[in-house]
Amino acid sequence: MGGDHRDPTPAQRLQTNVHRLRKVLDEPGRLTFASGSYTFLVHPGELDADRFDELVTRTTNCRDPHQRVDLLRTALELWRGSPFQGVDLGELAAYAQRLAERRQVALEELYTAELECGRHTEVVADLTDLARLHPYRERLHALLMTALYRSGRQADALAAYRHTRQTLVDELGLEPGPELRTVEQQILAGESCAVARPFAAPALPPAQLPQGPRDFVGREDELATLSRLSAAGDDTMQVVVLSSTAGVGKTAPATHWAQHARVRFPDGQLYVDLQGFSPHDPLPPTAALGGFLRALGEDSAAIPHDPIERAARFRTLPEGRRVLVVLDNAAAEQVRPLLPGTSSCFVVVTSRDALSGLTVGHGAYRLDVGRMSRDEARALLRARAPLGNVSQESAAWLAERCEGLPLVLRVAAERFRDSDSHDVANLAAELEGGQDRLDLFDTGDDQTSLRAVLSWSYRRLTPEAARLFRMCGFRCRHSSHYLDGPGAAALLGTSDVRAVRRLLGELARCGLVEPTPDGRYQVHQLLQSYAAELADHYERNQTLPRLVNHYMTGTAAAAGFIRPREVAPRVGGLSGTRVSALRGCASALRWLEDNRPNVLCLAELAAEIGHRDVSVDLSTTLWPYFDLGGHQDEARRVHTLARTAANELGDHAAEAIAVRALGVLELRLGRYDTAERHLREALALHDANARASRATTMTYLASVFAATGRVEHALPMARQARDLCSQSGGESVPATAMNALGRFFRQCGSHQEALRWLRSAHDTAERQGLQPVRAHVLFSLAEVHLETGRYASAVENAHQALDLAKNNGVSDLADAVAALRGSIPEHTGTSAASGQKTLR
Numbered sequence: 050m051g052g053d054h055r056d057p058t059p060a061q062r063l064q065t066n067v068h069r070l071r072k073v074l075d076e077p078g079r080l081t082f083a084s085g086s087y088t089f090l091v092h093p094g095e096l097d098a099d100r101f102d103e104l105v106t107r108t109t110n111c112r113d114p115h116q117r118v119d120l121l122r123t124a125l126e127l128w129r130g131s132p133f134q135g136v137d138l139g140e141l142a143a144y145a146q147r148l149a150e151r152r153q154v155a156l157e158e159l160y161t162a163e164l165e166c167g168r169h170t171e172v173v174a175d176l177t178d179l180a181r182l183h184p185y186r187e188r189l190h191a192l193l194m195t196a197l198y199r200s201g202r203q204a205d206a207l208a209a210y211r212h213t214r215q216t217l218v219d220e221l222g223l224e225p226g227p228e229l230r231t232v233e234q235q236i237l238a239g240e241s242c243a244v245a246r247p248f249a250a251p252a253l254p255p256a257q258l259p260q261g262p263r264d265f266v267g268r269e270d271e272l273a274t275l276s277r278l279s280a281a282g283d284d285t286m287q288v289v290v291l292s293s294t295a296g297v298g299k300t301a302p303a304t305h306w307a308q309h310a311r312v313r314f315p316d317g318q319l320y321v322d323l324q325g326f327s328p329h330d331p332l333p334p335t336a337a338l339g340g341f342l343r344a345l346g347e348d349s350a351a352i353p354h355d356p357i358e359r360a361a362r363f364r365t366l367p368e369g370r371r372v373l374v375v376l377d378n379a380a381a382e383q384v385r386p387l388l389p390g391t392s393s394c395f396v397v398v399t400s401r402d403a404l405s406g407l408t409v410g411h412g413a414y415r416l417d418v419g420r421m422s423r424d425e426a427r428a429l430l431r432a433r434a435p436l437g438n439v440s441q442e443s444a445a446w447l448a449e450r451c452e453g454l455p456l457v458l459r460v461a462a463e464r465f466r467d468s469d470s471h472d473v474a475n476l477a478a479e480l481e482g483g484q485d486r487l488d489l490f491d492t493g494d495d496q497t498s499l500r501a502v503l504s505w506s507y508r509r510l511t512p513e514a515a516r517l518f519r520m521c522g523f524r525c526r527h528s529s530h531y532l533d534g535p536g537a538a539a540l541l542g543t544s545d546v547r548a549v550r551r552l553l554g555e556l557a558r559c560g561l562v563e564p565t566p567d568g569r570y571q572v573h574q575l576l577q578s579y580a581a582e583l584a585d586h587y588e589r590n591q592t593l594p595r596l597v598n599h600y601m602t603g604t605a606a607a608a609g610f611i612r613p614r615e616v617a618p619r620v621g622g623l624s625g626t627r628v629s630a631l632r633g634c635a636s637a638l639r640w641l642e643d644n645r646p647n648v649l650c651l652a653e654l655a656a657e658i659g660h661r662d663v664s665v666d667l668s669t670t671l672w673p674y675f676d677l678g679g680h681q682d683e684a685r686r687v688h689t690l691a692r693t694a695a696n697e698l699g700d701h702a703a704e705a706i707a708v709r710a711l712g713v714l715e716l717r718l719g720r721y722d723t724a725e726r727h728l729r730e731a732l733a734l735h736d737a738n739a740r741a742s743r744a745t746t747m748t749y750l751a752s753v754f755a756a757t758g759r760v761e762h763a764l765p766m767a768r769q770a771r772d773l774c775s776q777s778g779g780e781s782v783p784a785t786a787m788n789a790l791g792r793f794f795r796q797c798g799s800h801q802e803a804l805r806w807l808r809s810a811h812d813t814a815e816r817q818g819l820q821p822v823r824a825h826v827l828f829s830l831a832e833v834h835l836e837t838g839r840y841a842s843a844v845e846n847a848h849q850a851l852d853l854a855k856n857n858g859v860s861d862l863a864d865a866v867a868a869l870r871g872s873i874p875e876h877t878g879t880s881a882a883s884g885q886k887t888l889r
Contacts, residue, residue: 063087097127098148105155105253114165121159128152147315151253153186160192169199180209184216187229194229198236206236254317255344258375261305264432264459267425268302274416275306279313279373279395286389288396288413292403294560294573295326295503298455299399299418300377307375307397314395316370319344321387325380326401326505326560334386338363341374341387356386364390373397380509381406381558401506401560420453429458452573457499503579506559514555517541520592521562521572522581530577530647531569532562539599540592569643593654597663600651603644604670607637611673611821634820634857641674645683652687661694665703668692672710676785677821684714702742705734709746716753725753744773745786751793760797767793771806784814784822792829800837807833824853824862831869843869 067087071080079090104124108117132148156179163172176193183189190213197206210225210233217223225233271291278287291299304320311318321337324330338359342352345366353359363386372394376387379400384407388396398404398413407413421429426448451457510518520540521532534546537553553570556562562570572580584592610633631637641648648667655663668691675684688710695704712727728750735743747770754763770790787810794803807830814822831846847869854862 100124101127101151101155102253102256105151105158108158108162114162117162118159118166121155121162125152125155125159143315144312147254147312150315153183154253157186157188157192160189160196164192164195164199169196172196173200173202180213184213185221187213187226191229191232194232194236203236207233210236254315256311256318257320257344258307258311258318258373259304259320261308262301264429265301265305266428266432267421268298268305268418271302271416271418272306274414275302275397276310278414279310286392286394286396288388288398288407288411290404290407290413290415291397291399291418292401292415292560293418294563294576295401295506296454296456296499296575297418297420299401301455302418303375303377303397303399307373311373314371314373316367316372316393317345318373318375320375320377322377323379323383325378325383326509327378331380331383334383335359337376337383337387342366345372360386363387367391367394369393375399379404385411402558405558421448421455421458422453423448426451426453426458429455430462452575454575456502457575460499499575500579500582503561503576506561507579507583509559510555510561511552513541514552514559516588517549517552518556518561518580519584519588520580522577522579522584522589522592530650531565531571531643532647533569533643536599536644536647537570539595542591542595567643593658593660596647596651597655597660600644600648601663601666601670603640604648604667606631607640608670608673610634610637611677611819638674638677638821638857641671645680649683649687652690656690656694661698664690664694665698665700665707668707668710669703672706673785675710676713681714681718685711688714701734702736702739705731705739705742705746708734709749712746713749716749716756721753721757725750728753740773740776741783741786744770745783745789747773748786748789748793752789755793755796763793764797767797771802774806784810784817784819784826787813788822788826788829791826791833795829795833795836800833803833804830820853820857824850824857827853828862828865828869835869 067080074080081088081090101124104120108120111117111120132145160172160176160179173193173196176189176196180186180189180193190209194206194209197203197209210229213229214225217225224230275289278289291303293299307318307320319341321332321340323332323334323337335356338356339352341363342359343349347362347366353362367389368391370391370393372389374387374389374394374396376384376396376398379398379402381400381402381404384398384400384404388411398407403415403417404413405415408415423445427445430448430451447461448458451461507515507518517537517540521530532540532553534550534553538544538546538549541549543549553562557564557570561576562572565571581589610631631640648671652664652667655661655667668688671684671687675687688707691707692704692711695701695707708727709731712724712731715721715724715727728746731746732743732750735746737743747766751763751766751770754760754766767790770786774787774790787806791803791805791807791810794800794806807826811823811826811830814820814826827846827850831843831850834840834843834846850862
């Protein structure tokens with residue numbers, strides 16, 4: 050507003066002006082400062098522009114010209130000079146021009162009403178002055194001609210027409226428009242001419258936008274995209290579709306942006322809630338068109354009744370006008386009739402449907418609105434609830450429980466505000482609850498209660514898609530789950546994956562699942578809870594066996610590429626639905642990564658309902674996958690569930706493997722006391738004849754002893770493990786156990802003993818086709834060769850390890866090999882570049 054962007058001290062200048070303003074205010078306290086900005090309190094009815102708009106709007110449906118004159122004169126008396134007089138306009142110039150145009154339109158309406166009242170002679174002088182001030186406003190000149198003619202001054206009326214025509218031709222190269230020519234023809238014919246109230250332009254440009262949320266935060270990328278596209282100036286009309294799942298918040302960014310961008314659309318802003326997803330019937334496009342046409346100045350009697358003609362009228366009426374159209378909460382079939390046909394308009398559509406047909410047929414730009422980031426969610430919570438004494442960690446935890454959904458965040462904030470204790474932990478614990486967690490978001494209002502909001506989408510589904518959604522109700526306490534075609538087919542008990550993919554697409558279009566870039570669909574936790582509520586007991590009982598068949602079959606097949614099972618599965622007779630083709634270790638690891646959230650959900654669900662065999666089998670099956678590293682929290686959860694289940698079943702072999710897995714996990718995290726306790730417990734659980742399993746556990750226990758400096762315990766334990774391995778025979782001892790023994794003996798300086806076990810480990814892994822294990826063993830061999838001066842062998846083994854790791858998705862070896870690359874040139878005397886070239 051200062052107008053000088055080069056001002057070096059804008060803050061000081063602002064403070065000086067605010068100080069001066071406070072001096073002239075009757076209530077200085079109405080101007081306050083908070084959160085880095087000033088706020089001026091304006092009571093209803095105090096802002097002259099609002100009062101002016103209100104008075105002019107009241108004339109729209111007023112048939113009595115005398116009442117219209119009174120209202121318009123009262124409105125115009127509010128004006129003093131020009132808008133923002135005395136202020137350097139800068140960015141306010143466009144808004145000031147819009148205000149001035151509103152005043153001019155109101156003046157034209159006033160004198161139209163005066164002529165309708167028969168005050169022809171009285172208004173001639175005013176109209177003459179106005180016509181002189183505005184030589185290009187043909188409507189003013191038409192009003193002046195009418196007033197002169199009705200006052201008995203036909204010659205002056207025609208002279209006024211000739212003067213106006215000459216001005217237009219000389220200065221603009223244009224002939225007068227239809228209205229002015231019609232008045233001239235009526236005067237020449239001696240008819241009783243009259244200038245009717247204009248039907249093609251309203252008294253004021255429509256301003257229908259609803260107020261945006263006062264606590265709006267974030268969405269910078271979406272707002273920037275809308276601003277960029279609206280300023281593009283394309284030759285064709287631009288349509289932007291904001292789409293997302295239920296509760297993510299599409300209307301808020303659309304209306305927030307529209308309110309801030311409205312000055313760029315001086316000819317009006319049209320808004321309609323199409324109720325495409327709501328408790329009410331969808332609004333017919335013909336009804337919305339009628340409202341738009343009336344808002345743009347069309348007389349009700351002139352609006353066509355035929356839907357096609359009405360849509361055609363709307364396409365042409367805004368021609369040449371800068372109009373913003375916001376179509377909120379739209380279903381696919383509602384949008385096309387409501388699109389204007391001119392490039393001067395900009396259209397924003399919000400929908401749970403992706404509206405792909407609009408993207409293809411009209412070149413619409415689809416803007417997918419994602420869930421709020423952690424920072425945005427935390428900011429929204431703090432804007433709505435008194436979180437002053439709540440730590441950043443607690444606020445972040447609560448925000449995460451709300452899954453980044455603005456609707457859920459607002460309701461959670463209100464519950465926190467209304468609670469006596471203001472205890473974040475209690476509220477978050479409620480959010481962690483079972484299916485009744487949706488009760489937390491029951492506000493008693495169909496517009497904001499989460500169940501009601503989700504039901505609007507569910508009711509639009511076909512019966513088969515609705516059934517699939519209900520089957521999605523198997524809920525994981527700690528995460529969302531994902532579905533691909535085969536997984537969804539397993540839920541429905543069908544092998545027709547192509548048909549199931551169409552159903553997933555339908556769920557996505559209704560906002561009940563969220564597509565991911567890799568072609569899967571995410572089912573968030575609150576949606577899982579809603580789906581579980583909808584499913585009946587029979588459907589729930591059908592779901593679990595299908596899930597067990599599908600995911601146990603796939604997990605066993607994928608884990609088999611990493612390492613053979615140590616114990617036989619407890620769940621037999623599996624005949625799971627078709628899983629994605631597994632062509633080797635890399636694709637197997639990819640399948641496990643993609644389906645890990647679902648497998649974890651299955652593990653938790655099996656534990657909750659007492660399917661202990663499933664819990665045990667998932668742990669023993671996934672142990673080779675988790676043993677490669679990563680996913681520590683998930684591994685701990687699966688193995689802990691299996692430990693409890695195996696104990697209840699009396700399956701000591703499976704319990705030992707689960708406890709050992711927990712011990713190895715703690716070993717890798719450097720928690721040696723806990724690791725030792727778990728490994729000793731596992732050793733006690735092993736059957737005396739399970740030599741290979743005992744050897745494996747002893748090897749890890751020896752590693753704990755070595756890591757804590759107890760070599761006197763480590764060596765005897767490692768030798769016991771070695772002897773058990775020798776007694777067990779090659780194939781029964783896991784290659785990973787032999788690799789661990791080899792690494793242990795290398796650390797102790799027994800390089801020949803280390804090479805013996807590492808070569809046995811490599812041969813076993815190669816025979817069994819266990820490429821990830823081979824990669825780790827080859828790297829261990831490279832380390833031994835490096836320490837014993839066999840540099841060429843070290844280079845060769847490291848090169849092989851790196852190739853296997855890259856080709857089989859074992860990414861954790863990359864850093865170790867890089868470190869080895871830097872070590873070899875120091876011993877060989879070769880340059881670093883040549884050494885790296887050899888390793889590559």
